[in-house]
Amino acid sequence: MSRRLIFFLTFLFFYSSQTFSSDYPQGFVLTEPYVWPVKGLNTITGTFGEFRTGHFHMGQDFSTAGKIGLPILSVSKGKVTRVQRKWTSIGYAVFVQHDDGMTSRYGHLHKFAPKVVKQILKSKQSRRFKDRVDFDIVLPEPVPVEKGEMVAYSGDTGVGPPHLHFELFKDDIYYNPMHFGLGYSEGEEVVFDSLRITPQTSRSFINGKHETIDIPFYPVGGNRFELSESPTISIQGKVGFQIAIHQKSNSNRLGIFTLDMSIGEQLLQGFQLSKILKNHSRKNVLLYDSSISKANGNPFSYFLHTRDGNDLLGILKPEREQGLIDSESLKTGEPKEILIRAKGQGNRQAMASFYVTKDQGDYKHIITKEWTYNVQFDRYTTFKSKDTRVELFFPVNAIYSKGNFEIEAKENVKIKTEGLNQLSSVYEIGPEFKDFNLGYDLYVKVPKSRDINSADLYEVLPDGSVKKIKGSSFSSWGTFFKVRLRKTGLFVVLSDQTPPNIYLHESMNKTVFPKEDFALMLKAVDVGSGIMPEGFDVTVDGVRGKAEYFPKDGRVEVFEPELLYTPGKHTLTASVRDYAGNWSQTVRYDYEIESPPIVPEPKTITVEPVKNVVTKEKKETNTPKATQQKQKSPKAKKSTSR
Numbered sequence: 001m002s003r004r005l006i007f008f009l010t011f012l013f014f015y016s017s018q019t020f021s022s023d024y025p026q027g028f029v030l031t032e033p034y035v036w037p038v039k040g041l042n043t044i045t046g047t048f049g050e051f052r053t054g055h056f057h058m059g060q061d062f063s064t065a066g067k068i069g070l071p072i073l074s075v076s077k078g079k080v081t082r083v084q085r086k087w088t089s090i091g092y093a094v095f096v097q098h099d100d101g102m103t104s105r106y107g108h109l110h111k112f113a114p115k116v117v118k119q120i121l122k123s124k125q126s127r128r129f130k131d132r133v134d135f136d137i138v139l140p141e142p143v144p145v146e147k148g149e150m151v152a153y154s155g156d157t158g159v160g161p162p163h164l165h166f167e168l169f170k171d172d173i174y175y176n177p178m179h180f181g182l183g184y185s186e187g188e189e190v191v192f193d194s195l196r197i198t199p200q201t202s203r204s205f206i207n208g209k210h211e212t213i214d215i216p217f218y219p220v221g222g223n224r225f226e227l228s229e230s231p232t233i234s235i236q237g238k239v240g241f242q243i244a245i246h247q248k249s250n251s252n253r254l255g256i257f258t259l260d261m262s263i264g265e266q267l268l269q270g271f272q273l274s275k276i277l278k279n280h281s282r283k284n285v286l287l288y289d290s291s292i293s294k295a296n297g298n299p300f301s302y303f304l305h306t307r308d309g310n311d312l313l314g315i316l317k318p319e320r321e322q323g324l325i326d327s328e329s330l331k332t333g334e335p336k337e338i339l340i341r342a343k344g345q346g347n348r349q350a351m352a353s354f355y356v357t358k359d360q361g362d363y364k365h366i367i368t369k370e371w372t373y374n375v376q377f378d379r380y381t382t383f384k385s386k387d388t389r390v391e392l393f394f395p396v397n398a399i400y401s402k403g404n405f406e407i408e409a410k411e412n413v414k415i416k417t418e419g420l421n422q423l424s425s426v427y428e429i430g431p432e433f434k435d436f437n438l439g440y441d442l443y444v445k446v447p448k449s450r451d452i453n454s455a456d457l458y459e460v461l462p463d464g465s466v467k468k469i470k471g472s473s474f475s476s477w478g479t480f481f482k483v484r485l486r487k488t489g490l491f492v493v494l495s496d497q498t499p500p501n502i503y504l505h506e507s508m509n510k511t512v513f514p515k516e517d518f519a520l521m522l523k524a525v526d527v528g529s530g531i532m533p534e535g536f537d538v539t540v541d542g543v544r545g546k547a548e549y550f551p552k553d554g555r556v557e558v559f560e561p562e563l564l565y566t567p568g569k570h571t572l573t574a575s576v577r578d579y580a581g582n583w584s585q586t587v588r589y590d591y592e593i594e595s596p597p598i599v600p601e602p603k604t605i606t607v608e609p610v611k612n613v614v615t616k617e618k619k620e621t622n623t624p625k626a627t628q629q630k631q632k633s634p635k636a637k638k639s640t641s642r
């Protein structure tokens with residue numbers, strides 16, 4: 001391709017990117033850029049619209065240089081109106097409602113600014129704040145903040161390492177902060193990683209094969225990339241392209257802002273991540289290939305063609321199959337150039353090019369399986385297994401795009417059912433599929449039998465072990481089990497009439513304990529339905545107690561009644577039930593807590609010895625309990641950030 005043509009196309013690119021819908025809410029005018037929300041720093045570690053497992057990244061991540069306690073500033077004038085604590089996701093977060101109509105949310109905070117705390121303490125839910133349990137509090141009186149005023153301190157609460165997660169929204173639309181003066185000028189080069197080409201029909205061929213191929217790109221200078229293998233790909237039938245690409249930024253991989261593809265001079269497809277509807281958050285699977293994309297960008301794999309049901313705001317051509325290339329549209333012997341252009345932060349750009357040519361080969365000898373789709377995103381579908389005992393019901397929006405599902409009774413699956421009765425065949429629902437939206441209902445009919453009351457639906461894992469499926473219900477009128485699933489795999493109905501077992505933990509290997517750090521430990525195991533965490537029946541000296549169950553290793557810690565820690569002799573009894581309703585035998589344990597060394601003033605002890613000792617004990621046993629509670633709220637640290 002001539003240089004002149006490249007320049008022409010580059011020009012076309014920027015021209016065309018103007019034709020996307022507005023980057024701001026209707027009527028919004030940005031009078032001056034927003035203030036960088038992390039005081040003293042200028043790096044971003046995640047961009048708007050990046051792939052995350054199960055959702056789009058609805059905001060931008062700002063580096064806090066791994067630090068906790070940096071001032072977090074309001075990006076613009078407004079009022080702090082709301083605060084949250086969500087320990088499994090965003091941690092502590094504040095909302096600022098700005099005078100210009102936008103709302104910003106700042107997450108993973110260490111703590112709130114003092115004047116915000118003051119308002120929280122005035123709210124009806126202040127108890128939850130003090131108790132450090134999750135909350136979502138609308139402040140009784142909004143706290144006015146100036147542009148650049150501190151609203152909180154940076155932290156690592158919720159998921160991920162220390163950083164600031166920042167969102168900007170109005171009504172139900174989330175906006176890309178880069179358009180508000182928070183773009184990142186230090187983003188390094190945009191790097192094309194690889195091209196993936198996928199046959200789109202059962203009779204599509206790529207370089208003579210009916211297979212998906214991946215070809216790496218390599219840089220040729222001037223922000224241009226070419227395929228590392230032959231630059232010409234021969235196609236027959238309909239094929240789709242996707243691109244693994246990222247922008248470098250220090251040691252991070254950032255998602256890109258725009259991508260588009262043209263053939264010759266015709267723009268085929270593209271997107272721009274300027275805004276995302278709130279309820280499109282989980283539609284990330286329409287833009288990213290969820291089977292290979294990773295939250296850390298290794299890779300972000302973007303589709304360059306429309307998947308069915310794609311109504312994302314930034315898609316250039318949302319109509320069906322836009323972006324697919326059909327060899328019928330090519331002329332024999334005239335390879336066409338495909339040009340892919342990308343833009344990232346700091347206006348950094350890159351482009352990649354290669355050729356496609358029409359393949360006239362005769363592939364009659366290659367036998368391929370007919371492709372059918374029995375489930376579409378926009379209609380409901382139901383079908384049954386051959387033995388009619390299992391029915392699958394896919395509501396509208398059960399899945400994103402389309403899929404083909406099968407259900408089959410499997411005869412030769414070895415499952416570990418020791419202690420369990422098998423009440424149905426093992427059914428396989430396939431193939432493996434990840435892009436579920438609402439999911440589907442699985443109905444399994446079972447014959448009436450005596451042990452139906454202890455029966456439930458189980459998933460069969462690859463090693464043959466079984467796991468009870470949560471949330472299933474049983475209709476005794478229709479004798480079927482029903483559950484909403486968002487996965488495929490092997491399923492079976494089993495009845496569990498084997499009681500669980502409960503016994504002393506190995507640390508209870510003696511009967512006399514010093515009172516310091518004493519923990520009353522048991523162990524519970526169950527085959528089948530599993531130990532019910534709230535199913536413990538515990539007493540100490542006849543007083544009803546409480547126990548916490550740790551599913552990972554079966555540990556059970558009895559932590560109430562408090563008298564279990566007091567010096568003297570005690571008797572514990574404990575039993576537990578499983579989900580199927582079977583009760584274990586009762587374990588009984590006699591133990592003694594040593595009295596503390598006798599303190600001076602021996603005469604006073606004779607007056608009311610028991611009371612004195614007890615009150616004293618109460619104070620001291622508070623210490624191990626407090627530590628225990630702290631440990632109970634571990635942060636679910638994952639490697640990826642929100």
Ligand SMILES: [Zn+2]
Nearest residue numbers: 060061165642
């Ligand atoms: Zn984030």
